[in-house]
Amino acid sequence: MTFLEQAGKMKRDSRHGWIYISSMFAFHFHNNSIQQFHNSLHSQQMPSNAIVQYSSSSSHVINTYDVFVSFRGEDTRNNFTGFLFQALRRKGIHAFKDDQDLKKGESIAPELLQAIQASRLFIIVFSNNYASSIWCLRELAEIRNCAQTSARRIIPIFYDVDPSVVRKQSGCYDVSFAEHEYRFRENKVKMEEAKRWREALTEVANLSGWDIRNKPQYAQIEEIVQNITNILGPKISSLPKDELVGIESRVQELKDLLCCGSLNDVRVVGISGMGGIGKTSLAWTLYERICHQYDFHCFIDDVSKIYRDSSSLGLQKQLISQSLNEKNLEICNGFEGTCLVWSRLHNARALIVLDNVDQVEQLRMFTGNRDTLLRECLGEGSKIIIISRDEHILRTHGVDDVYQVQPLSWENAVQLFCRNALKVNYILSDYEKLARDVLSHAQGHPLAIEVIGSSLFGRSVSQWKSALARLKENKSKSIMDVLRISFDELDEGDKETFLDIACFYNGYEEIYVKEILSFRGFHPEYGMQVLVDKSLITNNYGRIYMHSLLMDLGRSIVREKSPKEPRKWSRLWDYQDFHNVMSHNQEIDNLEAIVVKNEEWMFGKTTMKADGLSNIRQLKLLKLENVNFSGSLNHLSNELGYLTWNKYPFKCLPPSFRPEKLVELKLRWSSIQRLWEGTKLLHNLKRLDLSYSKDLIEMPDVGEALNLERVDLEGCIKLQKINPSIGLLRRLAILNLKNCKELVSLPRSIFGLNCLEYLSISGCSKLYNNQLFDEPRNTEYLKKLYLIEAPINLRSTPSFIKEMLSWPSDLLYLRSQRDPVSCLLPSSPSHPCLRELDLSFCNLVQIPDAIGKLHCLEKLNLKGNNFTTLPNLKDLFKLYYLNLQHCKRLKYLPDLPSRTHLPSKVYMLPFPYSPSILGRLVEDDEDKAGLIIFNCPELVDRERCSSMSISWMIQIVQANHQYGSLTSTTIGPDVESIIPGSEIPQWFNNQFRSRLNLIEIKSSSVENDNDWIGVVCCVIFGRGNEMEMRYPRPYYPRPDNPIKKPPLDLRRDPTMELSDHMWLFYFSRKQFIEQRDWLGLRFSIPEMKKFRYAVYVKKYGYRWVYEQDLIL
Template sequence: MASSSQNNKKYDAFVSFRGEDTRDNFTSHLCSAMCRQNIQTFIDDQLNRGDEISESLVNVIEASAISVIVFSEGYASSRSCLDELVKILECKKEYAQIVIPVCYRVDPSDVRNQTGSFGDSFSKLEERLKENTEKLRSWRKALKEAASLSGFLSLNIRRESEFINEVVNDILKRLDEVFRPRDNKNKLVGVESKVEEIESILGVESKDVYSLGIWGIGGIGKTTIARAIFDKISGDFEGSCFLENHKNVMPFIDLIFRRLSRMKVLIVFDDVTCFSQLQSLIGSLDWLTPVSRIIITTRNKQVLRNWGVRKIYEMKALEYHHAIELLSRHAFKQNHPDVGYVELSSKVMKYAQGVPLALKVLGCFLYEREKEVWESAIDKLQRILLPSIFEVLKISYDSLDDKEKNIFLDVACFFQGEDVDPIMKFFNASGFYPEIGMSVLVDKSLIAIDSYNKITMHDLLQELGKEIVRQESINPENRSRLWHHEDICEVLMYNTGTKKIEGICLDMSKVKEIRLNPSTFTKMPKLIFLKFYSSSFNGENKCKISYLQDPGFGEVKYLHWYGYPLKSLPSNLSAEKLMLLEVPDSDIEQLWDCVKHYRKLNQIIPAACNKLIAKTPNPMLMPRLNKLVLLNLRGSKSLKRLPSGIFNLEFLTKHNLSGCSKLKRLPEISSGNISWLFLRETAIEELPSSIERLHRLGYLDLLDCKRLKSLPRSLWMLKSLGVLNLSGCSNLQRLPECLAQFSLPIILNLAKTNIERIPKSISQLLMLRYLLLSYSESLQSSPKPPFRARGPLALQPFSGIVKDTLRIQHTGHTLAVRWQEIWSDFPLEKIHVVLAGNEIPKWFKFQSVGSFITLEMPSDFFHYSRVQGIAFSAILAFSNRHVDCGRWFSFSFELKVKTTKDCGPHDTQLFESRANYIELDHLHLGHYLLCEEDFNGFWKCNCIPEAVQFNVFPSLECECCGVKKCGIYFASQILRTQ
């Protein structure tokens, strides 16, 4: 097909019609309506007098983007009309011209077959030209072809005005498609799927005015999406308006809305900052015609709530493949990084975190730069936010009041990823009214609270907060908050602290030893937050001091000092202000007497204080500790017993006794609100039966309690229990018979125990999610998982993961036999087994060296094969650096697909698990069953598997584990066993 530049067309539309039939009625009304919509329309009235019509028509038709053919009763009686029709269809074939047939008071079948009154007109012409058979044949063919195209039939619509509106709206939509850029370089990245999602929301079957809010941080792409939607669907409305600069628009707002008030309209209000702005712009929705649509973009979610929008759409960061494409378009002028720049691009991606603004700015900044410049820029970005990004993000910060700004800066500098509850108490103690302040920050997308109750903040927003503090002064001692180790070292080593400093947070693993002057903190009278910690696995205190000079610490509310070097707390800590105390691995000898005056304390963490004297606190002290939320005595190896009322403290929810190796028993419990209880590596021999009174206990950790012999039956009465860790309880030989009481999803870890038999009642544990049996060498019979095919109980599937169940050197036969045993015993949605070995079993059809497998699959793979599941295998190798990464790593695989339909991205992480680091190479083997939702999603979009990617995390921070080989097998014969 030949191509033609549609953007060079002289006319939007050419109208072919029989003048005697419709010139003074239908066609004149149609052309007037088209002109009102600024559609450049040609009708033959515009031909210059004396022009040869046939030649002029050829030029006009070829110069039009769309041809509209008005078939009327007498159309086929005109030779010129039929010649126009033939030329129009030639342009359709040769130039892909759009043709819209309009049947005005005639039936399309009569046009197609030249029958009825329409056929009578053609017969008269045919009689006159009966000898010109070739011409007649071409006309018949053209009539048949044109009448078969999708078009409009006036007989189906009673009112002519409605009929004309339908035709004009269709022309507008077709023109939008014609002139929409097709150049891939101009195509917006990652927008199409979002536009379709929002478009489907706006297309709800509602006859009322429908309003939609688009909400997200600055630079996330709200305006881009709103503009893309507006450009795509505005043609469906009688009137439309995209309002960006509200201040400049205000003088004309009455005129604009008076024009729109009688129409079905689409209005976009971009970057609305407050509710009053909307009230000034639009007032109420009463004046709008039904079926109108309103789109509002904002950084403030509360604006949308106050306005009462029907739906709030949260703008998320770009997915990785879209983000790398957007960065590459600006940095390399192509859709992917240049060879040699992939790793550098990944580092930039990590910084930008999928924010389109950052990706564009950074891409333009790094365009045609050498690798050395990239490296330098990446290092610089760790400390300085680029001005263009800073100014956009700062708009949200500037809208906050002073207390909200303080909360934002504290989170950015100190509390990213911290538990919300103690931080809320700290903000309360600071007079910041966090209940309202935090909600404002959430509504403005400046912070979020995740499912683990942690405060989270986008990396760019965190950099914004730090940059705001940096701009307070060029000298760190004159800033309100210090977090960078170099700045803190400078202030502490040279004792240059000032009254400007309110908070210090130092990671001591990043510095050499610092000798503090006893008067260091007397120069910081406004200090309220002090945290000296170590992110290293084997951390140590680097801040040494012989004594503390008074006054100092008088305003401190939050004190965390890892390895605190003195035997007692600072003498002038304010009893009325201190509310959180953490001194892990310190030299403190007396604790209870130290804290008796601190009535606002809600956390005490003297963890791993080996010199802590094992002295039971005076019972009279207990009421003074009633505000405690967290008590961390981890590693206090001299501690032998606890006060009798310690579990009864009203607000105590977390109690950590891990590593208290001389603690043999717990006191009796009469009540309590403990939700987390850590008893790992203690000398506990049995739990009190009164533990059932801890009704809110959700996490019980008994890891490596090697003296634990039995569990009380009352333990299974804890209906809130979600995690029970008995791993390493090598003296534990049996479980109580009754295991069916849990009402929440539960993880049960029985690894490295001496349990010989799992009670049959485990089959009644309908909420069991994970069952871990690593190294359980005494286990004589495998437990049966919950039976899932009974009524409403089947709504909660068992998705457990069995880890390290088998640790054998395997041959192909042995592996097949043992695998069959596992499958018959555990018909689970997920299984993960670890075996000693370094070869992928031969029956895995697709195998590869490394972590990536390329697949060659038929295009109808999901259409004609009901894939039941995917079996996987991978050989993981470990370096001796794995000790720095902790005990666990995360293992997952992702299925990458392509699709022949426009359904958006369907790449899916199908499996994720955690496992221990192991010295030798091991085979990780398992399967994932595709549920109906998974399969239907792949089937509907005609997905074709292209590749499988195996991932191990952490991989960027700690390169201690890698995938040597991997294999995949698609199982279409495995049947789900209920």
Template sequence: MDKKKLTVFPVFHYVEPSDVRYQRESFAKDFAKHENRFQDKIDDVKTWRAALTKVANLSGWHLKDISESEVIKEIIQRINSELDREVPLVSEHLVGMDSRVKELLDLCLAERLDCVRLVGICGMGGIGKTTLAREIYNRIFCKFEASSFIADVREESESRGLVSLQQTILSKFLMGAEKNISDVEEGKKILRKRLCNKKVLIVLDDVSDDKQLKALARKDWFGPGSIIIVTSRDSHLLNTYWDGVIDIYRAKGLNDDEALELFSLKAFKKPHPEENYVDLSINFVNYANGLPLALRVLGSSLFGKTLDVWRSARDKLEAKPNRDIMDVLKLSVDRLDDTQRDLFLDIACFFKEMDNYCIRDTLESLGHYTYDIDVLQGKSLITITSNGALWMHDLLKEMGRDIVRRESLEEPGKRSRLWSYKDVLHVLTSNAGTEVVEGIMLNMPIEAKEHLSAEAFSKMKILRFLKIGYVYPPRDRIGGPIQLPQGLNYLSNELRVIDWHGYPLKSMPTSFQPNKLVELRMRYSDIKQLWKGIMMLNELKLIDLSDSQNLIEIPDLSGAPNLKQLILQRCTRLYNIHASLGDLKRLIRLDLNGCKCLKSLPHKINLEALEFFNLSGCSKLKKFPYIVENMPRLWKLYLSETAIKDLSLLVIHSTGLIELDLRDCKNLSSLPIAICRLMSLKTLNLSGCSKLDELPENLRKLMAWRC
């Protein structure tokens, strides 16, 4: 055992271990004979005595009131288990694994010996969850009484059933003593009975359903110190299932250096690319965006190929994604319900690169549920960053778009979503749209101009999302990318979001009844008037017509009681705002910055939810309206470059103000005493107020104390 590193299991065959340990009874007699016989080798006899003492201290079997057949079964199981626990082969090409293994080992080996813990490894398909789990298993399995790595749980449970997986675990731990399991419930009872006192390590790889977890691993089935490692694309699955100690490790993609090394190992069988292939290698690495699956698939497919083949493969990827990669990624989408699938496809086709959007609000505007957004995040299909931005891996985006392309390979107008510049122009210029089109996004180069016919949208009856603009929107108005010389006859009444940069007409189509419209964004438009009279728009939450130089008035808004944002920045000809604006009790943001022709606001306002109010640059505005009720939520008020003279009523009713901007208010000669009662005020800008001689004494003291 000491010299050859063998494993020894003593079997005390109807003898007492203590007699062996101390050489008593028959052992005493036999050793007396040995000492007499081997007087010239007495040191050997002492070595034999020490060996027996050491053996007696080892864990083994004592045959006493136990049938030999039962002990033989246990011996076979133990030996088989130890043979399985030989050190596995070292995995090849574990690029970037050391730091990840260290992080995960810190979770697995934390000092929590009195409990059973679940360690989840979560992430998108192909990110390396299984490889990481296998490496952790290889490094720590010897610390447990029994261990088992169950691969492909999702696939195995679908093809062979959960009972088969239960039998696999039992056969690993118990050497087939319990093979005939009749159903899942019986399997649960047997697992619990046979493993409850064992410290075990179990890896369940690629779990997709809580039924799998419930059938294979429950917290009360195993002994203290046991660890269950689960790899899954769905972190919610683990959080809702396990009520014990749980640690979630989110698998990360490779950085640029690691990605290039892994790709090179597959493409060149060495950790760096060959000289003439460096630029092309970087192209493929950028395409894979840190996803190990893609790096391995692409690198292996290019091994031994010529430069011409490499270039052709790169060009093909731009036109048609790799099926092997897409099929793995698509497994995550296949298990989504209809609303979650639609949400995923909308994000992949329209929103992945739209950082300027308040993304969650816009998705809800399209009829999606916050719950489904969280589901996609839990399934590692999207990521919500710390600042609330949405992120999706490039290959997941490509996979989603591939799903939509395959709805109609030949005719784009028969697909549910259109985002490709080429495809959208084909559909709109040839009037090839159909009733299946739900969303259109057209981002054009800044110099491009296209003329559409009046019938361009006539067949798209269920269109709910329309975005037209530039790839990089210009800061100065240069007109929109789309011209409609014959006007526009039709827009779908199903539209929920319209974002049309530079809308070229003076009004919307007369047949358009936007009862479902939630967001209307038409910056730099030629709109003169939105609508006449009252239009029932109960769903409308946002209007943004900034830089629409022809806009002269805002119509009756009483039919839009749920409007939250009205943004009319730099509408320089706007002179009239309907009195109904003052009764929008859910309005949070009112931005009229730069509306230099605006002379007055509604006589009365009752904007109890208002938080942000910007009137900067309204140089003809002299009087603030009468405030019916307090505006306790108003915390930002910008009045710079206005002609306002009196702030008394405004200050009294805006007790929650944090920021007040009065720069260059040339007509302001005094501040009301009530301004001293604005206990939340942190920023007060009075620069350029040339008629303002002095501040109220209490305000001076207050500002000095705060400084």
């Protein structure tokens, strides 16, 4: 393939980017005229089955249009022809479009006649009703005349009609002509005209063109437009800016990385991102705008394909032939070519763009050593842009910087979708929910938005629903083909890693995903980084995310070999497919992983036989949630490493099951009474979760599970004792016994476990008075102890608590039972390393001053107690959470820390969580930051409380912004406070009255400001007279944003004072952008029917926060 043929080829789908594909030639140089390019292009032989020249004669015509398209509007305007016009426009091809309905009257309108005469190329779209239109036939006759008197060409396209029908005027065309000729039977002139129409139809139908019946329109249009581009040849044109949605800010960012304003800096910048995200469009847009500023400029398209077809010599010839203006240059080898590149570029100020590089060798053989190229060859101010899906290639080559092309913002995605699907700049109300579903799934991917949007144009609401339902089952091939390129480049092990993440692990913690993939034998430490480099996954704050379209790709790859037989797949994730496999009850060898979740409301409505699991011999991963089984379970695969089965229906695991390979065993809400008889080899077991198994009467012997790190038995209400083998678990870090109400004793050895960091015995009422606690214990490593809601008949305090805090024996005691329930704390705690202290609802009447000396304290929960004052807390510089709600006797609030230092890394429990269980072990306030003062009716000086709370909240936001230490994986605002107050401070410069408890933060242009970091909101709410409790919490209209409750605990104390409260919360920039829709971020007040009050919003305000706002 010559360089002209290669340069003239249209860009492949994978480089659509936004919705524009350039029609300009791949190379432009100052020393070549447009006419030279035109002559060169037309000297190339064109495909015989594409577009043919009608006549070799020529005449001079002033062309004002590139293309004139003749079509029957009612047949194709809202489908094929509409899409064709879009594709032509994206290519910068100026096509005449009859937007004014000029086909009126008996003769061709002057505007139509002029457009035909002034066009360089003609496209005739033949459809069933084309011949029934007199205006279409007259257009055709005029086009035929123009083609006969000039060197212009006609492209016939047979949309839904057989070419022979057009050629012979048979079938529906015969019917149309019969009607015309009957109408003209007494008019000889018109009868002659009808005869010319027949001749024109016959001649044009004999031309080679496209028969697109029963073929994918998208692919056919791309092929047609490419041939049109080749016929028209290169031309100087500006990009259609109105089509390049969201491009301007990206172009500027790329210019900044290239230092385009500098005349001296030589820069090499890479552009990376997932397929179809807009890499080529971005580079081409910038290239066209600045190429005239350089002595030499070149845009080489699809380096990968050229390299495969003709090795590095092809790449070097393309570059050198342009610099030398020689078409027949011979290069013997790559080294000679590299030297020629260096010599010809010597001291030249060059702009070079290399598109679609997929191997670092392509760059080395093309330009040689990067440092030598920059130091000895390129002149000052030269720029090189390298486009690759693999960031590792760019880094290996040594680029100065990499620009990662991100998905479109929500506003730009909406704008692009509207242009393609609705042809207006807004979403019609009837289509709003459906449009939101499309955009949520596309996640800002421009190619997907364009393809799906275009397919929906002109359809009714019911047709949209049908199309989207079908799209869920059968993904768009044009989109999947683009994305699959990156997958096909992966090694086999990395492909398996990709498929596992696509099917199961989107949103999971990195450490957890790596652990499972390591067990599966996929070497994730290397493989996951490969996926990151290729933009197939992202790692945000320690969590792994995959674009929904890539998840679709992965799942379609798993299904592709046997789409109708899920029992032959390697992975199962869909409930219906799993049900299908279980119903056949056949032996299965290929299936290795099952992660299935049934919708909660469907649990119990469908049942499957459990013995089907006995036939899956190679199963390594089994996670089931809300799946209802019947029958018996005779066997489980001995290859299982991860077994999660919520609501496990049987009393024990199958006797034949050998759990030697188990790493994680979770049977929450199960019917199990005991796991197994005797001792099992459990050398690999790290996590055991039997929580809420209400029939569990015996904890298994775990003496062989020496790697066990976590045991969760919360809510096992029949469990009376803990197996003493737990004292052998030297790696045990977490032991959760919350609400084990019948538990009467603990093994003495538990408190000798040096790794034990978390122990919850909250709600273990029979345990508090047990004498086993009386002996001293080693608790120096314990970081979290939950002892909540101590029983009112508690007369003594477990000695291990006394020892941990070094408090005297009267740590807690009760007054006379006739007096109000109250407790006292001693005055001299000495546990300075304590990070969290939770004494909620412990009936404390006094907090000792020494608590202010716990300098490592980060979170202090004192809600539901009876003290009136607090000690000085100003020295607790690490404190970022204080909860005082339901402290009904509290009168005075002490000074808060004047400066807040958040930890460099938020304390994480030493075991991985999946998203579904994240935070379940810990208390409700686990990932909060802020001040909670709610239902404290005796509190005085509330104005000071308000100003101090806002000031402290800003300090926390400042620390969060500076150190990035609060996790960004939670759904709502991390920083939020509730304090008494009835007026919004003036600092909130956007204030509104609430209507129907609705709060709306409207999108604003400030979101484009780089200094903007987030938004702080203030809501004033009060108690109403209704018999229902309503409380404020965010409501997100987009389906992928779940609800997050505000920090109110109304379970233990549902009372509420009459005065108003102020709810403050903060969204970081990232959180706000991710959770809004095209209108902004809206909040509502959902119902909570368990309580006897109602809360209504009176007013609200918000402030866009900039970095300068954090300077106090």
